[in-house]
Amino acid sequence: MANLYAYTDGACSGNPGPGGWGALLIAREGDEVVKERELKGGEANTTNNRMELLAAITSLETLAGPSKITVVTDSSYVKDGITKWIFGWKKKGWRTASNKPVKNEELWKRLDAATQRHDVTWEWVKGHAGHPENERADELARAGMAPFKAAK
Numbered sequence: 001m002a003n004l005y006a007y008t009d010g011a012c013s014g015n016p017g018p019g020g021w022g023a024l025l026i027a028r029e030g031d032e033v034v035k036e037r038e039l040k041g042g043e044a045n046t047t048n049n050r051m052e053l054l055a056a057i058t059s060l061e062t063l064a065g066p067s068k069i070t071v072v073t074d075s076s077y078v079k080d081g082i083t084k085w086i087f088g089w090k091k092k093g094w095r096t097a098s099n100k101p102v103k104n105e106e107l108w109k110r111l112d113a114a115t116q117r118h119d120v121t122w123e124w125v126k127g128h129a130g131h132p133e134n135e136r137a138d139e140l141a142r143a144g145m146a147p148f149k150a151a152k
Contacts, residue, residue, distance in 0.1 A: 006059035010051025022140025040144035060114035074127030
């Protein structure tokens with residue numbers, strides 16, 4: 001059975017501003033890549049955090065059936081949000097520790113629902129540090145942003 005990875009990234013020109021998200025899905029058997037798929041998209045007026053979330057959400061929602069997958073992100077917001085903070089937010093009715101509404105609540109709910117279908121391991125990597133798959137996800141995010149940036 002192949003090991004499945006999703007390398008995800010978001011980009012924004014201004015924050016808020018035009019933004020894009022990108023994801024590189026790779027199935028590996030040992031060190032060999034057996035299948036690869038690229039995903040990207042964007043929005044005209046968004047934030048970097050929203051794009052980071054959409055990259056992870058779309059990666060998981062794209063999978064045809066329940067899968068064991070490692071999601072690799074350079075966003076500690078996404079990784080910490082889904083592995084630590086979300087449990088408290090849900091208990092408090094989607095409020096933060098300081099009793100404020102959770103930002104991007106609808107996206108967090110989508111990510112939470114998407115993770116329920118899969119066996120997900122979350123990994124963080126330092127962004128813009130030469131990690132080949134993370135750099136490719138960044139290129140896809142910038143490509144997803146391009147039509148919205150040009151229209152500005």
